[in-house]
Amino acid sequence: MVLNTLMLHSEQAKDRQIAAELLKQGKLVAVPTETVYGLAADARNKSAVNNIFVAKGRPSDHPLIVHMHAASAMHDWAQDIPAEAFALAQAFWPGPLTLLLKKADHVDTVVTGGLDTIGLRVPSHPVLLNLLVTHQLAVAAPSANPYKQLSPTSARQVMETMAGKLDAVLDGGDCQFGLESTIVSLVNGAVQVLRAGPVSVAQLEAVLKQKVQCPLQHQVKVSGNVAAHYQPKTRLRCVSAGELDELLKDTTQLLAVLSFSDLSANTEPHWHCSMPTNAQDFGRVLYKQLYLADQSGAELIVLEMPPLDDQWAAVQNRLMRAAYQED
Secondary structure (H helix, E strand, O other): OOOOOEEEEOOOHHHHHHHHHHHHOOOOEEEOOOOOOEEEEEOOOHHHHHHHHHHHOOOOOOOOEEEOOOHHHHHHHEEOOOHHHHHHHHHHOOOOEEEEEEEOOOOOHHHHOOOOEEEEEOOOOHHHHHHHHHHOOOEEOOEOOOOOEOOOOOHHHHHHHHOOOOOEEEEOOOOOOOOOOEEEEOOOOOOEEEEOOOOOHHHHHHHHOOOOEOOOOOOOOOOOOOOOOOEOOOOEEEEOHHHHHHHHHHOOOOEEEEEOOOOOOOOOOOEEEEOOOOHHHHHHHHHHHHHHHHOOOOOEEEEEOOOOOHHHHHHHHHHHHHOOOOO
């Protein structure tokens, strides 16, 4: 069924009320978060949550993250909550940190992808947080895009890729961070980053006063942990500065180029974006610029790889998946 997707404006109180009422009725509403736009449904409504998987084309065993109004709501969703969870919540919530905990017995596994763990966070975007606090809502909200495609960082991008599959989009402006939240597992006594994000390992260790594991690859089922993800429709290649120069000299393809370095004066790609040289700003604009590159009519998107240090861990994680090609 094709839905008539409403565009709602967060600065208008009546539109915020419409968004809340739709969620309470079990409808799907794309909402702004500080990370990316989320495809939200009432996390307590099994049917509504199921509709998220249908709208995205997302496998039902790929777990969702529940966005809550306050850290105190952890008790509604999780059990055996360790002290580290409260320490991290105090330090980083509201904010772009998801805690993976043992789910409470009453929580339906539709939200958790059939697992006995649950991802929880309190978002800091003022529009969404106000919606959750005012209406005492909790929403499951993966990125508001077709499964494995680019996460949206603007309401316009949601409308262009998901219109007809959800009931409304609540426009709250461009997202602050532009990359999905850091996921930290606190089950089985270990503290482990399962998805790099805006909250760094160093920040986590500074709060917990202990070493935090951050494996480059793992098999734990959490949001985003699939080989091919965050992908533009046009093929993406990540290359060194030297490889980029060679491509620009030799190729006859129409290239969309995202680079740190200045391009040679005698080269003129089909489309070009000069990317920020610090990790936070790069992450904030990455999905937006990949989306624009995808719209440019290029035959190949080429991105000059950023550094490999810890500061860039979240960016590297997304690029590894965005450039992955099935054999």
